[in-house]
Amino acid sequence: MIRLTRQTDYGVxxxxxxxxxxxxxxxxxxxxxxxxxxxxxxxxxxxxxxQAGLLQSQLGVKGGYSLARPAxxxxxxxxxxxxxxxIAITVxxxxxxxxxxxGRCPVEANWRTINQAxxxxxxxxxxxxxxxxxxxxxxGSVAKLGALQGSRTGATEPSA
Numbered sequence: 001m002i003r004l005t006r007q008t009d010y011g012v013x014x015x016x017x018x019x020x021x022x023x024x025x026x027x028x029x030x031x032x033x034x035x036x037x038x039x040x041x042x043x044x045x046x047x048x049x050x051q052a053g054l055l056q057s058q059l060g061v062k063g064g065y066s067l068a069r070p071a072x073x074x075x076x077x078x079x080x081x082x083x084x085x086x087i088a089i090t091v092x093x094x095x096x097x098x099x100x101x102x103g104r105c106p107v108e109a110n111w112r113t114i115n116q117a118x119x120x121x122x123x124x125x126x127x128x129x130x131x132x133x134x135x136x137x138x139x140g141s142v143a144k145l146g147a148l149q150g151s152r153t154g155a156t157e158p159s160a
Contacts (some may be wrong), residue, residue: 002082002089004084005083005084006024006148007041007044007045007083008043008079008080008083008084010035010037010041010132011045011046011048011049011079011082011083011141012076012079013035013037014035014037014042014045014046014049014056015049015055015067015074015079015127015130015131016073016127017034017035017132018031018055018065018066018067019067019071019128019131020131020158022066022067022071023062023066024062024064024066025057025058025062025064025065026064026065026066027045027064028042028046028065029063031046031065037098043061045083046059046065048082048083049065049082049083050065050081052080053068053070054067054068054069054074054078054082055093055103056068062097065100066147068074068125070128071128071131072126072127072128073126074125074126074127074128075122075123075124075125075126075127076122076127076130077119077122077123079127080122087115087118087119087122088115089114089115089118090111090115092105092108092111092112093111093112093115095151117140145154
């Protein structure tokens, strides 16, 4: 089963809460209480996100964590990369030569295509999309995935 870790799930949740209330600092305690995530886990995730430059922290009475960039400029892929590391669905997907079958495997190109589709889907959705009160429309992601698949098969995307 392919599944993101709980840490990544919580990281996206915490960032969406922060993005929903821009312009103010959010303490680890406040976020832990509002999300019902342990304060230790919240603190750990916030520290990782701040070290990666997605959050900024400010000390003091009006301190706390806030987004380092607008939510529209942060993709889900960036968040996943910070908390999970680079996405590679199989060993050969990352192309680092660590698979002994790499270069002669008949399904290697297909796995890379699948990996690129996952990257594209996560890249197409922003933190602002995740923080939106209504369901995210994936039409942009679907179009990008269709273009990716079309380029692989030689098909062209239908015009609108």
